[in-house]
Amino acid sequence: MRYIRYASIAIFALALILIALANRVYVPVRLVPDELSGFTALNPAHEVPLFVVIFGAILAGLVLGFIWEWIREAGERAAAARQAREMQRLRAEIKRLKAEKHEGKDEVLALLDGNN
Incomplete structure (x- = not known):
């Protein structure tokens, strides 16, 4: 190749x-x-x-095309960043809820239950 x-x-x-x-x-x-x-x-x-x-002229066309695409995709990049932040927030919330669920329990049982 x-x-x-x-x-x-x-x-x-x-x-x-x-x-x-x-x-x-x-x-x-x-x-x-x-x-x-x-x-x-x-x-x-x-x-x-x-x-x-x-x-x-070819180089100018390529540069203008790249700039045009970069501007056009700005909304998609912003949406992807928002989704990544939301996913990080939800992962932190899941971790917090699991910690609250196993609070005061035996550590071994909490570890076994954490795999589910």
């Missing part, structure tokens, strides 16, 4: 390298559209290889 994982990683890495080599042409990346450059008094533009733009 480990070899399949390494082979998959190698194929994925090879695909990324081939995409990078096929898209080496430099493209201008502007932070502000040309129509709005008059309002901002500057129009920063950078020449970067196309594969950097592609990989950056």
Whole structure:
């Protein structure tokens, strides 16, 4: 199974390298559209290889997706934490009730009764 994982990683890495080599042409990346450059008094533009733009867009999509899922699952995490606290409280109550039940009894009988 480990070899399949390494082979998959190698194929994925090879695909990324081939995409990078096929898209080496430099493209201008502007932070502000040309129509709005008059309002901002500057129009920063950078020449970067196309594969950097592609990989950056993929990375930005992944990060946004992870953040979106983290926010979406916040309610489920809170519910799980509430259930864990409630379970801990109930376990403590069971322990307390068992201790009250066996108070003043013989310790051996209490131990035998505690297994039920």
